[in-house]
Amino acid sequence: MKRLEQRIAIVTGAGQGIGRAIALGLAREGAGIVIADxxxxxxNKVKNEIEAAGGSALAIHADVSNENSVEAMVExxxxxxxxxDILVNNAGIFPTSSVEEMSEADWDRVIGTxxxxxxxxxxxxxxxxxxxxxxxxxxFTSGRAFQGAKNGAHYAASKAGIIGFSKSLAxxxxxxxxxxxxxxxGITDTAQPRGxxxxxxxxxxxxxxxxxxxxxxxxxxxxxxxLASDAASFVTGQTILVNGGSIMW
Amino acid sequence: MADKIAIVTGGAGGIGxxxxxxxxxxxxxxxxxxxxxxxGKETVELLREQDHVAEFYRVDLQYKTEVQxxxxxxxxxxxxxxxxxxxxxxxxxxxxxxxxxxxxWREVINVNLKGTFLCCQAVLKPMKTRKEGIIINTSSNFxxxxxxxxxxxxxxxxxxxxxxxxxxVEAAPxxxxxxxxxxxxxxxxxxxxxxxxxxxxxxxxQIPMGRAADPKDIAEAVNFLSSDESxxxxxQLLHVNGGMVFT
Numbered sequence: 001m002k003r004l005e006q007r008i009a010i011v012t013g014a015g016q017g018i019g020r021a022i023a024l025g026l027a028r029e030g031a032g033i034v035i036a037d038x039x040x041x042x043x044n045k046v047k048n049e050i051e052a053a054g055g056s057a058l059a060i061h062a063d064v065s066n067e068n069s070v071e072a073m074v075e076x077x078x079x080x081x082x083x084x085d086i087l088v089n090n091a092g093i094f095p096t097s098s099v100e101e102m103s104e105a106d107w108d109r110v111i112g113t114x115x116x117x118x119x120x121x122x123x124x125x126x127x128x129x130x131x132x133x134x135x136x137x138x139x140f141t142s143g144r145a146f147q148g149a150k151n152g153a154h155y156a157a158s159k160a161g162i163i164g165f166s167k168s169l170a171x172x173x174x175x176x177x178x179x180x181x182x183x184x185x186g187i188t189d190t191a192q193p194r195g196x197x198x199x200x201x202x203x204x205x206x207x208x209x210x211x212x213x214x215x216x217x218x219x220x221x222x223x224x225x226x227l228a229s230d231a232a233s234f235v236t237g238q239t240i241l242v243n244g245g246s247i248m249w
Numbered sequence: 250m251a252d253k254i255a256i257v258t259g260g261a262g263g264i265g266x267x268x269x270x271x272x273x274x275x276x277x278x279x280x281x282x283x284x285x286x287x288x289g290k291e292t293v294e295l296l297r298e299q300d301h302v303a304e305f306y307r308v309d310l311q312y313k314t315e316v317q318x319x320x321x322x323x324x325x326x327x328x329x330x331x332x333x334x335x336x337x338x339x340x341x342x343x344x345x346x347x348x349x350x351x352x353x354w355r356e357v358i359n360v361n362l363k364g365t366f367l368c369c370q371a372v373l374k375p376m377k378t379r380k381e382g383i384i385i386n387t388s389s390n391f392x393x394x395x396x397x398x399x400x401x402x403x404x405x406x407x408x409x410x411x412x413x414x415x416x417x418v419e420a421a422p423x424x425x426x427x428x429x430x431x432x433x434x435x436x437x438x439x440x441x442x443x444x445x446x447x448x449x450x451x452x453x454x455q456i457p458m459g460r461a462a463d464p465k466d467i468a469e470a471v472n473f474l475s476s477d478e479s480x481x482x483x484x485q486l487l488h489v490n491g492g493m494v495f496t
Contacts, residue, residue, distance in 0.1 A: 167495045170457065170492050170495075171457050171492060174456075174457030174458040174459070174491065174492045175457065175458070175459055177458070210417060210418050210421030210422065210483060210484065211421045211422075211424075211426075211481065211483060212421065212422055215481055216481075219480065219481035221478075222473075222476070222477070222478025222479055222480070223473075223478070223479065223482065225478065226473045226478060226479075231469035231470075231472070231473060232469065232470070232473075233466065234458060234462050234463070234466035234489055234490070234491050235466075235470065235487070235488070235489055236457065236458060236491060236492040237457070237488075237492045237495045238487065238488050238495065240482070240485065240487065241482070241485045242479075242481050242482050243481070243482075244421070244481050244483065245417050245418065245421050245483040245484040248414040248417065248418075248484035248485060249485070249486070249496065
């Protein structure tokens, strides 16, 4: 039996990497998927993949840091599917810069996408969730939230902010049966770490990870399905670390 | 015999029964381990009625020889244990610190913490040799927040978290995972008998989600952590508490 039949999920940043894996994974469990991405071409590719596997999907160009774009994303979702049950806040960016040299524009862009973007997407779906009396919000943080990031202070701050935001939203929405949780991947085999690390550096980290390998996008799918499904209906405000034991919290 | 074997300590208790039922449904043959013989036999009967493979062993887990005998017997029969779920434990004694006798304090630590240690120790070597295995231990929201009158229980439950993380680090290179579940207030007969109906409802209302956990909520979390869907999760603490406590 598929666990997410009849449900509609918006996955932001679903055009590639972890977001793509989550979109495909939720679709496998029967959910209709809105692939929201700033890159429309990659969003369409994922849509085709889901449809080719017999799933239902809609690709939407969305900039999560832009209020109007986010509102339009949710409107288009409701036009197409008439409902929304799951929001996965995955979209994020990780440019590098030391704090001394960090421009205000860079700071605003990272906080605006990673943290304010999660807020805007959550705010846009909550009225519908409240009307339905159900809903799931799953946001992605990072190990950097716990350990900081050299040359990534804006990123670490935005990802720690996701956790504080999600706990607060969990408290606000718990009386309505809506859960809000966070998934924290470790280093994952996607394009993102390749922006600031060499292949060798990426794979060398496996030696320091207790389970002996870096994460694959697919490792995040089971936890996302768990949190999105009825199995986790009493789990809220929590952060699940999926990192091979690299950080235990 | 089933394809996969799970040992569930405290498997005849309120949470235990929901856990063994869920794991049996996931295809595990179940060894129910409990101090309560009557409840243990009933639990196994319930599982067998649903065509699941189950056996009961009565063991007091604070005693090393009893634990050793238990696992020797099980390994002799099955040659393998795929999942160990340590649920056995409880507050046992509630008392202000100045009145807490050393023997009571020690009993609480032994039943909760030492029992968990002894069972983990018994399965780790064979699991590491087979290069697979899953351990799930049980903490409590009190292991994070503490609880007046429960100094020993809170200490034991906090200790189980650090203990499990240490086991996770030792076992990870062998593909063996260890995680902890922390249930919050859970609607079991044992917990509910301590409260009037009005008190119980009031307690539920204090939880953000407005109710206590159903034992099934805990069982679903155990099922997740014992499945391949959590293959890259080890050394972690999963709270199932309706938003009562965050870490």
